[in-house]
Amino acid sequence: MRSGSNAFAYDALAAWPNATGRVMALCGPAGCGKSHLAALWAERVGAVPLNGSEAALADPLELEGRPVLLDIAQDADDETLFHLINLAQQDGGALLMVSRPSPRRWHVEVPDLRSRLDAVRVVAMEAPDDAALSAILAARFAERSITPGDGVIDYLVLRIDRSAAAAAAIVERLDAEHRPVTRALARQVLGASADLFEEPSEGLQP
Template identity: 60%
Template sequence: MTGEEPKRGQMKLDLTHEGAGRHRPFVTSDCNAAAVARLATWPDALTPVLALIGPKGSGKSRLAADWAERVGAVPVHGAEASLLDPLEVEGRPILLDRAPDADDETLFHLINLARSGGGALLLVARSAPSSWEAALPDLRSRLDAVPTVAIQTPDDAVLAEMLEAEFARRSIAPPADLIPWLLKRIERSSGAVEAAVARLDAEPGAVTRAVARRVFGPLGPGDPD
């Protein structure tokens, strides 16, 4: 409020959201179609609080950021949520990434704020809220009641798009057969994609499958590649 000092332990946050448009389009496939469809029509009056869950590197934070851009949500991360001023976010959609890192009291108040009408709260985490630790009994019951939608480990279609985008970001034009070759050799996460392309980019000369084979090695003794 104008002319008032923030409460102790509370600070002003920049509640503007950086546009997601600078990123590549989010690729929809079997591994994430249910989550994409759910967020396309959410929030709704019946579900003011929703959890988006999935393994590390599955793209859940990216999908949540696209949702926040679309609906004008306030994006916060983990323990940073305790710095929110309820008066500034009341009635607004909120994206809380790394939601289990927020303290119990903050989570309790954010859920209540969303359920009081007009707002919405998207909780992003690797596991469902029902599995999070909560010392407050009232918070425990609220977390157990939060509906969830899940993203699975990236499949070939999503992983291939991640590889193409990372190569393009580094201005690398890989041969057509390299990405299918890499799909068999790297972990299925955005972090693994970035690490793999960085390793290839560090090699002298053009990025070829021969270079990739030297860097990553064969799958096993019988690998014909």
């Protein structure tokens, strides 16, 4: 779902890979939606999904000439990162690295790898804005065939943490009540879900 807070990243991935480069890093805080956007990209281009800490176990022959999605990329060892960046330069190759910190902040020992990571295009994401969080909540409700009552989504947007994880969690907890999702129910469930609370603005009414 494209919104103000992720529009730049959404558009960048929609048009990539292209002539501007074969390696890109998608970075941002937990819950900003970067993994979701990366998964959409991987599905579109047929990328091989890898996890940073396990990437060294991948068969290089299966990666040649194919796009690769490397999640938690900062956990990959130097040799694996160097190899994946090289593979991305082949015809049909590309490497999307997903992490919280920018590659420029990763700790690496190999000087040549350091210079390559510093040259990577970085697309930064931020925590979801109101529009994005509303869309995420609406999508999570729809997945469970729930029609929330008037004002429920707006009520939740003002109160839960600004993350996709918090949105999914509150919808799951509301669904577990097996009752119509009204603002009163949302208030009740949030009252027992302090872990999902965003600090309310001064003067915010319950």
